[in-house]
Amino acid sequence: MTKDEILERVIEIVRPYAKDDDAMEVISLETNILQDLKVNSARLVDVILAFEDEFDIEVEDEDADAVDTVGDAVELIHGKVG
Amino acid sequence: MTGSDSVGVVLRPDEVLELLPQKDPFRFVDEIIEVDEEHIKARYRFRPEADFYRGHFPDNPVTPGVILLEAIAQVGVVALGIFLIAQEGGRTEVERRVSVFTDAEVDFSGVVKPGDAVTISATKVFFRRGKLRSKAEMTLDDGSVVCTATVSGMGVLQ
Numbered sequence: 001m002t003k004d005e006i007l008e009r010v011i012e013i014v015r016p017y018a019k020d021d022d023a024m025e026v027i028s029l030e031t032n033i034l035q036d037l038k039v040n041s042a043r044l045v046d047v048i049l050a051f052e053d054e055f056d057i058e059v060e061d062e063d064a065d066a067v068d069t070v071g072d073a074v075e076l077i078h079g080k081v082g
Numbered sequence: 083m084t085g086s087d088s089v090g091v092v093l094r095p096d097e098v099l100e101l102l103p104q105k106d107p108f109r110f111v112d113e114i115i116e117v118d119e120e121h122i123k124a125r126y127r128f129r130p131e132a133d134f135y136r137g138h139f140p141d142n143p144v145t146p147g148v149i150l151l152e153a154i155a156q157v158g159v160v161a162l163g164i165f166l167i168a169q170e171g172g173r174t175e176v177e178r179r180v181s182v183f184t185d186a187e188v189d190f191s192g193v194v195k196p197g198d199a200v201t202i203s204a205t206k207v208f209f210r211r212g213k214l215r216s217k218a219e220m221t222l223d224d225g226s227v228v229c230t231a232t233v234s235g236m237g238v239l240q
Contacts, residue, residue, distance in 0.1 A: 042184035042185065042213060042234070042236055044211075045208075045210055045213040049210070061210075061211055064211070
């Protein structure tokens with residue numbers, strides 16, 4: 001799976017949790033999930049679980065803690081799906 | 083839980099109820115019938131003298147949906163969460179945390195009148211990174227379902 005394909009799916013996963021529609025329109029690898037998209041921090045668990053289901057991977061808590069931006073998520077997932 | 087040397091304990095239903103931080107007049111749990119790491123079942127009878135019935139509605143008292151949801155959250159998120167956190171880190175961990183209701187999806191399918199008794203059953207969907215999500219159902223004594231909900235919350239350090 002290419003990083004572009006992963007990015008596309010990551011965007012769709014975070015979309016329902018994003019509170020800032022303008023930031024969602026210009027989402028990129030640099031977009032910070034909590035600060036830019038205004039995702040409620042309690043929803044990060046939901047996002048991580050959705051990554052696990054969507055990509056059939058397991059994300060350890062310490063890996064999840066390192067995810068700040070959309071790009072961090074793409075790199076993490078890419079490293080796991082190969 | 084990490085950062086604590088306390089040992090996990092398996093709380094009895096009455097011990098969970100005692101640790102529930104919500105108190106009268108905002109506690110909507112009379113008795114916890116059963117609790118384990120997968121599910122919980124509790125009972126509550128809505129008090130006819132509750133203040134909200136005076137306005138909701140005059141001459142036609144009906145329990146507000148948000149109160150039904152609160153009752154479900156007190157059982158499915160707070161009480162079950164207390165059991166799960168105690169199992170990991172003991173009472174110390176429970177006492178260090180305040181329970182925060184984070185999100186819900188809910189359907190109402192019936193009316194709860196003053197004096198009605200309900201049974202609330204909740205099953206754990208996941209408990210990860212301190213977040214608990216449960217699927218719950220509230221039924222009247224005739225077996226009819228009045229509310230189903232998926233409720234989530236987190237135990238946040240005080």
